[in-house]
Amino acid sequence: MPEICAKSILRVRPRIDSWFVSRMNLNLYRGCAHxxxxxxxxxxxxRAPEDFAGAVEVKTNALAxxxxxxARQFGDEHLQQELFWGTDSGLNGGDRQAGGVPPPDIPLEGRRSKRSGFLTLGGGVSDQYQPLEAQYRLARGVLGLCLxxxxxxxxxxxxxxxxxxxDLLGAINQESRTVVSVSLTTVDxxxxxxxxxxxxxxxxxxxxxxxxxxxxxPTGVFLLPLLPGITDQPEMIRETVRAAAAAGASFVQMGGLTLKPGRQMAHYLATIARPFPAAHALTRELYAQANEHGIPLTDAAWDRWERMHAAWLQAxxxxxxxxxxxxxxxxxxxxxxxxxxVVRIQEQDVNVYPA
Ligand code: SF4
Incomplete structure (x- = not known):
């Protein structure tokens, strides 16, 4: 399995993301075996590996x-001293690379408040609990740091x-708050x-x-992406919302399929062609015009979106x-x-395609 060293892990956005109520996210793996x-x-x-699911890369130095x-984001004089003088024992076997080298850009002013939203662990480019995590335990290490x-x-x-x-998810929830969400396109x-x-x-x-x-x-469901002709039928949406509510989800947020021209769209169309020929033809038609974010621009796609949206509202x-x-x-x-x-954006935004 390819092991790589990352120069940076944390991605910090200038503005809060109203979907995840988050400014920070990270990826411990590149590619996803799911x-x-x-x-x-x-x-x-x-820049995912060519073999997206079969040659997942592991950022083995992620925790250090x-x-x-x-330390840079939230400020900790003691830890900064340790890092500066190289006395940090580190995690994951230690990281001595910082030893003796002054950290170049630790700001002493303008540090971010911990009340700046959740750290999102997960997202659209790799699942942090994919099978390799059983061996590498990096996500567990991140939770330990968050605690x-x-x-x-x-x-x-x-x-x-x-x-x-x-255990760690519960402990963080006690200390500062945890939300656990799963994404589902169907319960079929x-x-x-x-x-x-x-x-x-x-x-x-x-x-x-x-x-x-x-x-x-607290838990929730991201009902996405709804796949045209495969999982976007109103009765299927209703069934997934029903199951989510029965499992204790406090919210169910929906989203449509984005297909960026290039590798993503080609893979999707090629893979569904055989098991779902009607959906394949429909998707080609709906996504005949799509913008750089993969959002379809055809009238038919928006008509379909309105039907899905109505079914979700009702359910x-x-x-x-x-x-x-x-x-x-x-x-x-x-x-x-x-x-x-966040409240204002939530009220305005009736949950259209993610950009
Ligand atoms: S959608 Fe999520 S879980 Fe599925 S392959 Fe992509 S990153 Fe992994």
């Missing part, structure tokens, strides 16, 4: 780098391996096996929600789940200005 046919991570812009980045630094965490995954770390097991061959089954993902909810951790109302992460879940992790911003 191998979802629609994965945006295949797009050329992310992240520890330094947390130490009292940083709230929003975990998004398609893996049941996250339950291994329920047969379809999921075809479109998400390496991920945990929908039933196993729902069990993650159940167990986290039972541990007092969330029927089963009593919020459509975005509820304010009560995130208000303690934001300063008042950011909190007001």
């Amino acid at each position: 191998d979802c046919v629609y994965c945006d991570g295949r797009s050329e812009r992310y 780098v992240l520890r330094r980045e947390f 130490e630094w009292q940083i709230p965490v929003h975990l998004l995954t398609k893996s049941a391996l996250a339950l291994r770390d329920l 097991e047969a379809i999921a096996r075809l479109v998400e061959p390496g991920a945990a089954s929908p039933a196993a993902r729902l069990d993650v929600l159940r167990r986290c909810s039972a541990a007092g951790i 969330t109302q029927e089963f009593g789940v919020a459509r975005r992460m509820p304010r009560a879940v995130f208000e303690t992790v934001l300063d008042p200005a950011d909190c007001a911003d």
